[in-house]
Amino acid sequence: MKHLVSFKNIQKTYDGLRPVVKDLNLDIDEGEFVTLLGPSGSGKTTSLMMLAGFETPTQGEIFLNDKPLHNLPPHKRNIGMVFQNYALFPHMTIEQNLAFPLAVRKINSVDKKQKVSRALDMVKLTDFAKRYPAQLSGGQQQRVALARALVFEPKLVLMDEPLGALDKQLREHMQLEIKHLHQQLGLTVVYVTHDQSEALTMSDRVAVFNDGVIQQIDTPTAIYEAPNKSFVAQFIGENNTLLGTFVYRDEQYAVARLADGSLIRAVPVAHSQPGDQVALCIRPERVLVGNAGSTVITARIQEYIYLGDHVRMITEIAGQPNFMVKLPISHMNHSWTVGSSISLSWSPEHIRALDAAPY
Template sequence: MKHLVSFKNIQKTYDGIRPVVKDLNLDIKEGEFVTLLGPSGSGKTTSLMMLAGFETPTHGEIFLKDKPLHNLPPHKRDIGMVFQNYALFPHMTIEQNLAFPLSVRKMNSVDRKAKVRKALDMVKLSEFATRYPAQLSGGQQQRVALARALVFEPKLVLMDEPLGALDKQLREHMQLEIKHLHQQLGLTVVYVTHDQSEALTMSDRVAVFNDGIIQQIDSPPAIYEAPTTRFVAQFIGENNTLLGTFVYKDAGLTVARLADGSLIRAISAVEAVPGDQVALCIRPERVIVGPAGSSPLTARIQEYIYLGDHVRMITEIAGQPDFMIKLPASQMNASWTVGSTISVSWAPEHIRALDMTTH
C-alpha cells in the first residue's frame, strides 16, 4: 500500500530555540486512520497544522502523494479539515456552507447541488438544508462540519479535537459515525486528540506524542497492552507501576526485586544491568486476587470504590501505596475491608519492565 503522507525529518520552533516538534518522521498509508495523541504542548496539533499548511516547518519536508507541500497554500492541498469549534459560516444556510468549498473550486451549480445533497444524506441532515448553524444542536453542527470537509471528496481529512465540545454520549456516537464514514468512503484520516479512549476506539494506528517526539506508534491493542516506554504506559488508560531493582534475565524475562525482597518476572522492554532501577507496569484489570496466602505477593487494602459494574481497590504492595486492582463487582468478597490483606498475582506476560524515565 502506498504512503499518502510522509513527514521527513520535520522540526518546528517558534522562537528559534525550543523545538515544539523534534525530528518527526511519519508515513501514513492511503485509507489509514492515524491518531496523533498526547498531552497539551506535545506537538500533535502543530504537526497537523503543518500538514494542513497553516504552519511551516522550520526544517524538513512534508509530502502528499510523493509531492512536496512547502509551496502549496492550504486551499490548494485538497485536504478536508474539521475543527473543534466547527468553523461554520453563521450567515450561510447549511447547504450554502457545504457549497462554499465547491464554489472555491469553481464547480458548476448542477454538480454543486448534487454533491451537497449527497453529503447531507451521508450525515443524515437533508431536512436541515435551509437552516442556519445557530438553529442546530452542537452534534448537528459537528455533522455539518464533517459533511463540509467531505463534500469535495478529498482523499485526506484532518480532524483537530473535533468532538471536544460534545457531551460524553454524543461524543461516543460521533466516534462511531466518523469511523463508519472512514470505512465506507476509504478516507485517509489524521486525527488529533488528547482523549485516549477516543484514540483507541477509532484508530488503525495511534502515535503517542510527548515533548515534540513520537514515543510510540502502533495499533491500539499494542499501544495499550505492550507500551514501550513508561510515559506511554502511564498516559494510555490506567496503569500501576511498581519500582524494582533488576537482578537478572531468565528465558527472556526480566527478574526484578521489590523492596520487600519479592522477585517479579516481567516482559523485558528495557536494557538494564544488575542493580539498575526498573519500572514494572501492569494494568489494574490484569491483577488476579486470590485467598490470603495463595500467592507470594500480599496487598493491604487502603480503599475501595464501588462503580456499579466494577470495583476498584486501592492497595499497598511491598511498601508501595496506590496500587489499583480493578475487579467485576460480582467477584467482590465481603471479607475484603480497609486494612485487610489479600494475595495478588498476574501472568508474567501482563507485566512489563520499562525504563525509569517518564518522558
C-alpha cells in the same frame, strides 16, 4: 501500499531555541486512520497544522502523494479539515455552508447540488438544509462541519479535537459515525486528540506524542497491551507501576526485586543492567485476587471505589501505594476491609519491565 503522507525529518520551533516538534518521521498510508495522541504541548496539533499548511516546518519536508508541500498554500492542498469549534459561517444556511468549498473550486451548479445533497444524506441532515447553524444542536453542527470537509471528496481529512465540545454520550456516538464514514468512503484520516479512549476506539494506528517526539506508534491493541515506555503505559488507559531493581534476565523474563525483597518476573522491554531501576507496569484488569496467577504477592487494602458495574480496589504493595485492582461486583468479598491483607497474582506475560525515567 503507497504512502499518502510522509513527514521527513521535520523540526518546528517558534522561538529558534526550543523545538516544539523534534525530528518527526512518519508515513501514513492511503485509507489509514492515524491518531496523533498526547498531552497539551506535545507537538501533535503543530504536526497537523504543518500538514494542513497553517504552519511551516523549520526544517524537513512534508510530502503528499510523493509531492513536496512547502510551496503549496492550504487552499491548494485539497485537504478536508474539521475543527473543534466547527468554524461554520453563521449567515449561511447549512446547504450554503456545504456549497462554499465547492464554489471556491469552481464546481458547476449541477454537480454542486448533487454533492451537497449527497453530503447532507451522508450525515443524515437532509431535512435541515435550509436552517442556519445557530438553529442546530452542537452535535448537528459538528456533523455539518464533517460534511463540509467531505463534500469536495478529498483523499485526506484532518481532524483537530473535533469532538471536544460534545458531551460524553454524543461524543461516543460521533466517534462511531466518523469511523463508519472512514470505512465507507475509503478516506485517509489524521486525527488529533488527547482523549485516549477516542484514539483506541477509532484508529488503525496511534502515534503517542510527548515533548515533540513520537514515543510509540502502533495499533491500539499494541499501544495498550505492549507499551514500550513508561510514559506510554501511564498515558494510555489505567496502569499500575511498581518500582524495582533489575537483578538478572533469564531465557524469557526480566527479574526485578521490590523494596521488601519480592522478586517479580516481567517481559523485558527496557535495556537494563543489574542494579538499574525499572518500572514494572501492569494493567489493573490483569491483576487477580487470590493465587490463580503464577506470581503471587501480598497487598494491603487502602480504599474501595464503587463504580456500578465494578469496584476499583486500591492497595499497597511492598510499601508502594495506589496499586489498583479492577473487580466485577460479583467478585467482591464483603469480608475484605480497609487495612486487610490479601493475595494478588498475575501472569508474568502481563507485566512489563520498562524504563524508570520520570514522566
